[in-house]
Amino acid sequence: MSPQQKALLLPKKQGDFEIGSRSIPSPGAGELLVKIHSAALNPVDYKIKDMGLFVTDYPAVVGMDIAGIVEEVGEGVDNFRKGDRVFIEHIVIHIPFQIPSSESFDSAATVPLGLDTALVGLYGNHFGAGLTPPWAKSVGESKKPIVILGGSSSVGSYAIQLARLSGFYPIITTASPSNEELVRKYGATHFFDRNLSGKQLKAAISKITDSPIGIVYDAISLPETQSVGWELLANNGTLVLTLAGSVKEDEGKGRKVISTFGVPHTPQNVELCSSSWAVVEKWLLEGAIKPNKYEVLPNGLEGIIGGLERMKLGQVSGTKLVAHPQETQ
Structure with missing residues (x-):
């Protein structure tokens, strides 16, 4: 036996x-x-x-x-x-x-899963927004805003940290008020209560930046958070989800909805996740990723x-x- x-x-x-x-x-x-x-x-x-x-x-x-x-x-x-x-x-x-x-x-x-899901959602060409990863030679997201819904979740916390390494600014996130200090420690530059409506959050963000919100990463992805993210998203922007989408893409504005899948063994993710191995170990050792x-x-x-x-x-x-x-x- x-x-x-x-x-x-x-x-x-x-x-x-x-x-x-x-x-x-x-x-x-x-x-x-x-x-x-x-x-x-x-x-x-x-x-x-x-x-x-x-x-x-x-x-x-x-x-x-x-x-x-x-x-x-x-x-x-x-x-x-x-x-x-x-x-x-x-x-x-x-x-x-x-x-x-x-x-x-x-x-x-x-x-593992939280970081892989955040990483694939931002940088994957199939299950993500297809952004340039921060270990590549050129990082093209500098001074662009990003919104991460659910920043105190495991996926949300890693999405914040990756956004910081990619040069996004401002990094705007939502969470419970009790987790404001935590998400700021991860790298969020602006915090809002997760209970704000899409209209309230959009008005608050407009006071921070007048740049279009091209990326919203919804780490919670319930129907109500998806609606908030969709309302914030600019024309031709991408809403990244961790669950199946309940909002519909609109061809007129070119906005996209992508449900990410953070398993590194999936053929579409192997190249990206493999290229991240050495740099992730380095980031953890240096404290760049917590x-x-x-x-x-x-x-x-x-x-x-x-x-x-x-x-x-x-x-x-x-x-x-x-x-x-x-x-x-």
């Missing part, structure tokens, strides 16, 4: 999570096996459970963001070795990052169930929830 490990399993489509056992996988060619020390939660985790999204084979282990130690190296991998500290989006993976010595497993686990603020959940895998419920009920704000699977009783 192959070696077993405890796992949080989704036994069937739209079922309830339960603690069970699962065989420890072996890495194939070009893959790493990572022993998880920290796993961060994302809204997509409970949406997979509640809505039956993405997963087709059950029982399934869901979850995207992990940090840990390389346990085994697959054939053909020469840039990682057993014992390396890495953070990535899956348990047997193709696209890992080295964890800088300045970061813990917990802080590193908050990075991981999310986080809260560690108790009780290992069991704690994830309650954490996802808190997220679903809107009880988590400006903080990433992180679990330690190895603490499961």
Whole structure:
């Protein structure tokens, strides 16, 4: 019998999570096996459970963001070795990052999906606005305004930081008033209450800049936030969403709606995400990109169930929830 490990399993489509056992996988060619020390939660985790999204084979282990130690190296991998500290989006993976010595497993686990989603949404040619990434030779966004709705969310916080690195100004964001200091720390130059209507927000922004808003990144992407973003967007602008669009593109004004998809293994994203590897590690080491603020959940895998419920009920704000699977009783 192959070696077993405890796992949080989704036994069937739209079922309830339960603690069970699962065989420890072996890495194939070009893959790493990572022993998880920290796993961060994302809204997509409970949406997979509640809505039956993405997963087709059950029982399934869901979850995207992990940090840990390389346990085994697959054939053909020469840039990682057993014992390396890495953070990535899956348990047997193709696209890992080295964890800088300045970061813990917990802080590193908050990075992968949020940063990839922000990065693809801004710079992807298929699932994004197609902007020039800041590691390219020429950065053409200097002194252009950008609006990021939901700046204290994980994706929003990384979108703010990338906008800063791309030279956008002003960087305008919305969040709860309690998170104003947090989003300013990430690099937002102007903050507004997330409860403002589209008309109120547009009037407030007009006092900051008279430049057209060519990019709105809606990190929340509920129908009501999409409507606000659409109202702010200039002719020929792009509204980037993290969920499916509920607003309609209008050919007369040339405004576009793009639903981003931040998985680096997707063929359309491989080139962009691959080119970001070395620079992301450098940014983290230098502090140019700061991981999310986080809260560690108790009780290992069991704690994830309650954490996802808190997220679903809107009880988590400006903080990433992180679990330690190895603490499961």
